[in-house]
Amino acid sequence: MSYQVLARKWRPLSFADLVGQDHVRRALTNSLTTGRLHHAYLFTGTRGVGKTTIARLMAKALNCEQGITAEPCGQCSACTEIDAGRFLDLLEIDAASRTKVDDTRELLENVQYAPTRGRFKVYLIDEVHMFSKSSFNALLKTLEEPPAHVKFLLATTDPQKIPVTILSRCLQFNLRQMPADVIEQQLVKITDEEHLQAAPEALRLLARSAAGSMRDGLSLLDQAIAFCGANVSLEETASMLGAVDQAQVVEMLQALHRGDANGLLSQVDLLTARAADYAVILEELLSLLHALSVRQQVEDAPVQVDVPEAQLASLAAAIPAEELQLYYQLGLHGRRDLPLAPTPRIGLEMALLRMLAFQPERTGATAEFAPPPALAVPTPEVVVPLSGEVSVDADEPRHVDPPAEYEAEPVFESESPADFVKIGSDEASFDSPMAPASRASEEVSPVTSGPVVESFSESVPAAAPIAGRHDAPQSDMPGADGHAVAETSGSSTEAVVVSDWSQQAYSLSLTGLAQQLAAQLALVSVTDREYRFTLDTSHRAVLNRAAQSRLEQALCRHLGREIKVVIEVVHHSDETPAKERQRIEQLRLDETTRKLQEDPTVKALEGAFGAQLDVASIEPLDPGKS
Ligand SMILES: [Zn+2]
Structure with missing residues (x-):
């Protein structure tokens, strides 16, 4: 028998085998035993936490x-066929690869037919947030009046991209990231049952590297077995992962605390010799700082670092809380800037040396410690969540009622300068339920209150809200009034000149393939009886007889006389409606980007908070919508 990867081989076949996610398991088994079944379930959570596994168990x-x-018995033909992935009434759809509405429609059109042989027809739609708007509409129609024999199991890593109309019709379960010790226990169990030799420390390291994903944990174990052979050792696993020995990170922190630059840099040398990943070194240092800070406040809090208890306790006692906070803050910045450094090693060394340079004077009492000026600048990492957030960490399943309106709460409840709040609320009102989550990252809030806000509103007294600027490019952009032009030319029965084809093509109200065809055609000549086009051979696929005759009929209706459409497939066609639209859209995007970059409010935000304009997220509003 060929080798089967562990993640597949050990995929749970029953709810009892399921590791972690107890809250979801309990809710689902209860509803199954009591027969209180919903027609649509939504499983959310990051990758590898068991969304599709649970959905298959439900099926x-x-x-x-x-x-x-x-x-489920696991023996009957339904159970075995589902396990083998060939059960006819379980329709698995990967929305990431099927976003065309036609495909979804085709699938949903079959909803009304009874299941072939199962009790229920089960639709398992993975990554459902990748659906196009029209696919969501098709899905919504079915969810509004679901036939009794159909169940929908939806899974997503990004529930915020799902329209609330869909969310409110689903029973939602939020799957949590798996704690490292749960993954570790599973790895121990699997290595035992597979008769593999593995050092417990190596498994702990793998579990920690899996970052909450059981699937990643098992894949890493697969990798480690391939890398180390029959005996999975800590050293080899660590070198495979580019992992860092925690003991060295501890020594690094001790050198920092002593103010010992020499010791600090020789630790970097040592780690370099072991081919450790510099980003991982910073991450481990940050984790250690976090663990120590937690320990200082709560003595017996569980922490996720691999440092002996006694050492942890003595470090927590020795290093003042402010110093830990300072190192953490500087380490975080160092990690962010690592890709910008000439080499990763320089990035790491500069971050460590900066920690040394900004180290508080320890001659007086630590209480007198004040952060250096650089630290007073608010960090841009803080993001204000929009009030319309739909992600719910649901312990129990619940219906999510669609919020009546998307209204932003004031950023500062007590003292909120009008300017600032206006920016927040205008921005939020642009977020339709379908808005990409990246919008939220544009919102930047200072950590400190009062003074920063005041200085901000003083520095840009007459600034207009950012959101208002979105509208600006529309009016003076080419093609912005395309609708109006198209309509006037639509009422005319004159033969069009060749260059007007783009406008005319969009006013023919074509759909489907005929619309695609019209968009790719270049008009070369017009006579009383004939429209002659060229079609670039790369778009050959959109040409068929039905589409051509639909285009011909639409043109005849539009012109009010009989004409013939002649299409010639050529190697390079002239400007087509599609090309023209693309060109105009690029122009509008460039213009919008330029205006945003020059916008005084944006500049002020960049200056005051170190905010950055995410150029890739800019999109001009469609003149037809808004
Ligand atoms: Zn069965």
Whole structure:
């Protein structure tokens, strides 16, 4: 038998095998045993936490020939076929690869037909947030009046991109990231049952590197087995992961605390010799600083670092809280800037030396410690969540009612200068339920209150809200009034000149393939009886007889007389409506980007908070919508 990867081989086949996610398991098994079934379930969570695994278990529980049960038998043909991935009534759709509305429609059109042989027809839609707007509409129609024999199991890593109309019709379950010790236990169990030799420390390291994803944990174990052979050792695993020995990170922190630059740099030398990843070194240092800070406040709090308890306690006692905070802040910046440094090693060394340079004077009492001026600048990492957030960490399933309106709360409740709040609320009102999550990252809030806000509103007294600027480029952009032009030319029965084809093509109200075809055609000549086009051979696929005759009919109707459409496939066609639209859209985007970059409010935000304009996220508003 060929080798099967561990993540696949150890995929749970029953709810009892499921590791972690107890809150979801309990809710689902309860509803299965009591027969209180919903018609649509949504599983959210980051990758590798078990969304599709749980969905497949649900499919089995619903279709097992022994009856609807929380403990599917695993023996009947329905159970075995679902496990093997060939059950006819389980339709798995990966929305990431099927975003065209036609495909979704085609699938949803079959919803009305009874299941072939199962009890329920189960649609498992993975990464459902990747659906196009029209696919969501098709799905919504079905969810509004779902046939009794259909169940929808939706999974997503990004629930905020799902329209609230869909969310409110689903029972939502938020799957949590797996704690490292849960992953570790599973790795121990698997290595035991697979009769593999593995050092417990190596498994702990793998579990920590999995960052909450069981699937990643098992893949890493696969990798380690391939790398180390029959005996998975800590040294080899660490070198495979580019991992860092925690003991060295501890020594690094001790050197920092002593103010010992020499010791600090020789630690970097040592780690370099072991081919450690510089980003990982910073991450480990940050984790250690976090663990120590937690320990200082709560003595017996669990922490996730691999440092002996006694050492942890003595470090927590020795280093003042402000110093830990300072190192953490500087380390965070160092990590962010690492890709900008000439080499990663320089980036790491400068971050460490900066920690030394800004070290508080320890001659007096530590209470007198004040942060250096650079630290008074608010950090840009803080993001204000929009009030319209739909992501809910639901312990129990619940319906999410669509919020009546998307209204932003004032950023500062007590003292809120009008300017600042206006920016916040205008920005938020642009977020439709479908808005990309990246919008939220444009919102920057200072950490400190009062003074910073005041200086901000003073420095840009007459600044208009950012959101208002979105509208600006529309009026003076080429093609912005394309609708109006198209309509006037639509009422005319004159033969169009060749260059007007783009406008005319869009006013023909074509759909589907005929619309695609019209967009790719270049008009070369017009006579009383004939429209002659060229079609670039790269778009050959959109040409078929039906589309051509629909285009011909639409043109005849539009012109009010009989004409013939002649299409010639050529190697390079002239400007087509599609090309023209693309060109105009690029122009509008460039213009919008330029205006935003020159906007005084944006500049002030950049200056005051170190905010950065995410150029890739800019999109001009469609003149037809808004
Ligand atoms: Zn069964």
